[in-house]
Amino acid sequence: MTTLRVPVSGGDLVVHQLAGDEQSERTLIGLHGITANGLSMQPLARVLRARDAGIRVLAPDLAGRACSNAVTGPWGIARHAADVIAVIDAIGAGQVTVLGHSMGAYVAAVAAARHPERFDRVVLVDGGVALPPPPGADIDALLTAVIGPAMARLAMTFPDEDAYLAFMATNPAVAEVLALGGTAADDLHGYVAHDVRRREDGTLASSCVLDAIRVDGGALLTEPEAAQAISHLAVPTTLLWAPRGLMNQTPGLLTAELIEAARLPDTVTTRRVPDCNHYSIMFANHALGAVTAAILA
Numbered sequence: 001m002t003t004l005r006v007p008v009s010g011g012d013l014v015v016h017q018l019a020g021d022e023q024s025e026r027t028l029i030g031l032h033g034i035t036a037n038g039l040s041m042q043p044l045a046r047v048l049r050a051r052d053a054g055i056r057v058l059a060p061d062l063a064g065r066a067c068s069n070a071v072t073g074p075w076g077i078a079r080h081a082a083d084v085i086a087v088i089d090a091i092g093a094g095q096v097t098v099l100g101h102s103m104g105a106y107v108a109a110v111a112a113a114r115h116p117e118r119f120d121r122v123v124l125v126d127g128g129v130a131l132p133p134p135p136g137a138d139i140d141a142l143l144t145a146v147i148g149p150a151m152a153r154l155a156m157t158f159p160d161e162d163a164y165l166a167f168m169a170t171n172p173a174v175a176e177v178l179a180l181g182g183t184a185a186d187d188l189h190g191y192v193a194h195d196v197r198r199r200e201d202g203t204l205a206s207s208c209v210l211d212a213i214r215v216d217g218g219a220l221l222t223e224p225e226a227a228q229a230i231s232h233l234a235v236p237t238t239l240l241w242a243p244r245g246l247m248n249q250t251p252g253l254l255t256a257e258l259i260e261a262a263r264l265p266d267t268v269t270t271r272r273v274p275d276c277n278h279y280s281i282m283f284a285n286h287a288l289g290a291v292t293a294a295i296l297a
Helices: 038-050 077-091 103-114 139-147 149-155 161-168 172-180 182-195 210-222 224-232 256-261 285-296
Strands: 002-008 011-019 026-031 055-060 096-101 119-125 196-198 204-206 237-241 268-272
Touching: 002 077, 011 038, 011 077, 026 038, 026 077, 026 103, 038 055, 038 096, 038 182, 038 285, 055 077, 077 103, 077 210, 077 224, 096 103, 096 285, 103 119, 103 210, 103 224, 103 237, 119 285, 139 149, 139 210, 149 161, 149 210, 161 182, 161 204, 172 182, 182 196, 237 285
Parallel strands: 026 055, 026 096, 096 119, 119 237, 237 268
Antiparallel strands: 002 011, 011 055, 196 204
16 A cells, blocks of 8 residues: 655645556545545455456545644535545546545535536445534534444543454444454454554544544535535436444435435436445445445446
C-alpha cells in the first residue's frame, strides 16, 4: 500500500492507494463513513485485486480523520466533496468512479451532482438518501442515537488497541463483522487500528476531530445540498442498502419506504443487499459481490 498527499484547504489530505496504480484502466475513489477512515475500503480493494479488475483504488482519510486529522476546517459535506475533486485533479484523471459508504455516499453524491463530467459511475452504499431530523432535535444527541458506540468512543481513552477493539465489538453490528473471521476480521482490525492515536499520557484515543464529526453529522441531517444531491445525479448511479442498521437493528439506516419517498431519478438504480448490516455490507463476501457488481456494471 502506498499513500499520496493531496493539498486541500487546511492541509494535506492523505490518500491510500489500495489496488492498482497509475497504469490501471480505471480509477475508483472510495469514501468512508463519518467516524471511519480510508482503510475501511481494504475489503473492496482486496476483491477487486483478486478479480484482476484493472481498477486503481484510492481511499482518502477524509479531513479530520486518521492521517488527515491535522487538516483544518471548515467542515461539512460540501467541503469533502471539494476535496474529492482536488484528488481527481492531483492524479490527472479525466473521469473516475466514486463509491461512498454511509457519510461518504452523501459526499459522493454532492461531488457528482456538482461535477458530473468528472465521474463515469457513482455507487452509494447505505447512504445518500435524505435523513430529515425531527423538528428541534439536538444534533449531538441524535448523532449518538444513530451511530451509537462510533460516536461515544470519540470522548474515550483506551489502554491499548485490544481494549479499543473490544469496545468497538460491543456494537453487535461490528461483532457480526468480527464473527465472519478470516480476511474480514483482519481488515476490520486494520481499519480500527488506523484510527487510534497515542496521547501524551500513553493512552489511545480516536484520531477523529470531534468538531469535524459534529459539523459533518449536522450537515448530513440539515444541509439541503447533502439531502438533495442524489435527486440531481446525471451520472449512472447504483444505490445499495442494508436491511439492518448501525447497531444491527431492523430496520436499517435506509428503508424501502424512505427510498421510495425520495422519488429518485431514472439515473439511480436501487438494490437491497440481503443478510447484512451497515458495516458488514462493506466486509461480508456476498455483500462485496453486490458492491463489486455495481462498480463493474
